Amino acid sequence: MSTPDRPSDDRLRDLALLRRVRDRMDRDYTQPLDVAALAAGVHMSAGHLSRLFKAAYGESPYSYLMTRRIERAMMLLRRGDLSVTEVCFAVGCSSLGTFSTRFTELVGVPPSVYRQDPMLAQQAVDTSGLPGCIAKQVTRPVREPVRNREAPPAAPDLA
Template identity: 90%
Template sequence: MTSRAADPDHLRDLTLLRRVRDRMDREYTQPLDVPALAAGVHMSAGHLSRQFKAAYGESPYSYLMTRRIERAMMLLRRGELSVTEVCFAVGCSSLGTFSTRFTELVGVPPSVYRDDPLAAAASVDTAGLPACIAKQVTRPVRSTSGRSGIEKRTPAGGP
């Protein structure tokens, strides 16, 4: 009997899902929706959503919004753009939705983050961590526990 991991259809789907994820990473500023993403890899929208969540632990929409919020955090830290300009620069079409998702993922509204980027990460101790690990543990994540904001993560191999 063939295991699921070695199933040719499963491997093909994983390849297609990686293409979808890579497209979202590249084209996050574009108006992307699940039907358009699914059409690009010749899948139904429902199949793409189910397979994407199984492979990556979150829906395509959540993944895309997390990428957009990550880019927004960087733009807001620079301080050169207003919150509205950042919202549109990262591909969001609604300032209200952007602000709600930003607050949900980061723990503070974008205007507060722009004025004090350290406010959101105050509860996460990154002292002594390499920058690549500090970035990983302060990455915005959607909380499954109902709590919003940046959650403390333990680096790989840590306690």
């Protein structure tokens, strides 16, 4: 009698747990979530969860959560009835400075500029009538790869 393929079973179990973590971040993004709390919810260490999550989704749990918060912030800022500070706290961020920094990294402009510039709001895709899963994919900010800011630019080879 053959035994079940343990590595495959473990991988499927891990993927199901990662999906639960991602779904929790999508649902509870306004709550104070950290990797340790997310990991405890699926009975993993924070380091193990971070490694598995990044391998499965291509970004860390923190990065995913912040991107989700910025997506929601973009929509709230386009509405125009909340201040940047109100939007920051409405999407679950506790630091206006961190929120502004992450927003600028993902969107390319600070949240105050995004809120005030009608051209940026008009360039946003109209998602009315789209299923939520498609709207989320279309409006998801794209994180540009971050270069090592401490490394000096390479000198041209003059040889």
